[in-house]
Amino acid sequence: MHSKTKDIALGAVLTALALGLSVMENLFPVTAAIPLPGVKLGLANIVTLFALYELGALPALTILIARCLLASLFAGNFSALLYSLMGGVLAMLVMIGLKQCRRLSVFGVSIGGAAAHNVGQIAAACITLGDTAVIGYLPVLLGVSLITGTLTGFIASLLFRAMKNVHLSH
């Protein structure tokens, strides 16, 4: 059975979940441990990853953009929108690409996405600051993305295991 209403409802639930996660992760700023702008756990990426596999590329992208817009609205901080959008969209594109490679597990896709997210954020910072000095952070951020990507990949794998016999939209 295919229901449009169900898709919309599911999309909304996932968006809300992603939003909740990104708000939650602001309560535990990783930057306290690693004082670099833009270091995040990227918990919301779990939802993106999940949506990508369960619903497909287009719905996942829609959820991502909705999440970015709403998060910046909630935070009242529109300058952050460019960062999250550039990071998020680049991460999405990379994950869509990596997903095509059937031999990659959810870990590889997640790590690739996390790395792409940071590259996108650095690019956004270069644009808004008009300065390439922030590229100096890229090596560290990429290193951190190996850890955060593995972590989100691990959580996502638990999620997929739990959802194995649940059919959401098909």
Add this chain to the structure above:
Amino acid sequence: MKSKSSPKLRPTFFDAIVVVLVAALALGSAWWFYGGLGRSGPATYIITHQGQEIARGELRQPREITVEGQYHLQIVCDGESIAVTHSDCPTQDCVRTGRATHPGQSIVCLPEQVVIKLVGSGSGPDLVIG
């Protein structure tokens, strides 16, 4: 029934390739950014605010600089290092970054768009005439 795309849930060898690629990108960008700095002379700091250079000076000359904008940053150069000692920006990343002492290091405050860059022979004078 359409089968949903079920991801592999255990790490595979190919995941390691992704890891290696990301690590390679990290090292590559590190080399690209820091490799060209070369010989380090006396460090010079360059402070830009919203893309405009607002201060430049030698690290060994102590100085205090305040940046007034939407937020207020207190930057202190103590003769050996430079740091944002106080800021009322929401992220506080610039303050937590701590002290910068060597060419190539930088301190960034994204909310106020302030970049403090330390440069060595890279952007200081290579030679003097006159």
Add this chain to the structure above:
Amino acid sequence: MKTKYIPLLLALLLLLTGCGARQPEATRQIFAMDTVMDLYAVGEDAEALLTEAAQEINRLESLLSRTRAGSDVSILNETGTAQLSDETAALLDAALHYADITGGVFDVTIAPLVEAWNIHGENPRVLTGGEIAALLPLVGSHHLRLSGAAATLDQGCAIDLGGIAKGYASDVIARLYRDGGMTGGWISLGGNVYAHGTKPDGSFWNVAVRDPMDAAATAAMVQLSNQFAVTSGGYQRYFTAGDGTVYQHILDPKTGIPAMSDLLSVTIVCGNGTMADAYSTALYVMGEAGAVSFWSANRAEFDMILITADHRLLYTPGLAGRVTTEEGGAYEVQVLS
């Protein structure tokens, strides 16, 4: 991960670090032409290139020095006639051209006055009006005649290539850098600068122009690649007479006394080292108004940075984006148009 892939990983890392290999570089300091010269070259065989450059400088000095016996210039000054080397002849020809175009403000026949004032020497002294009046008629490029490589000089006259020889040497060395395939580097021949290629990171060379009022400070920074820059200013060398009057070292060929310029320094930036050397001195003597109108008439040939006695720093639009000055610095910055 299986252990057999570890060598693969290591090989990949090695490949990355291999990119870090730097090009050879070399530095050299030479004392010649009455000044200190610093040379820095980046590229294959940089060391050998600088050895060759040092030999070239010595060769040029032995041709162009006024104080070295047997040089083309010495022979001409002593005997009034000389069969010059092609190189000296070409340089004298250029000097005559610059004398012509600057209306005699740059003049190599100023040697008798330079010698009498002796500002560069050990015993500088203030000339009397009578002495100056006696020497002035000896100055003027009509006293020097050049026919191919044969030169003649009128009785009592002398030439001094001090205002152009280092610039010419910088041209010669710049050619060595280019032909030798250097990727970067710079030379500073007593203030005659040539910046070659780019830095290893691809950026231009930063040349700091000294603050005439504070030797430890920089008035402006200019970014150069494959260009020459020369600064002239009275502050570089001067002597203080018994009555406290300061006489700086650049003589005005028209008056026979040190130039009373309203400029503190003139920096010429262009693609020709000899021209940069000649013009920097000439425009300093001309003063602000003269320098600006000279540039207006010859703007395709060079760019310049003028620092005035009333604390302004003027530069030509060709340097826009390549000149940086400290905000709130000692000078009010203006771009010429």
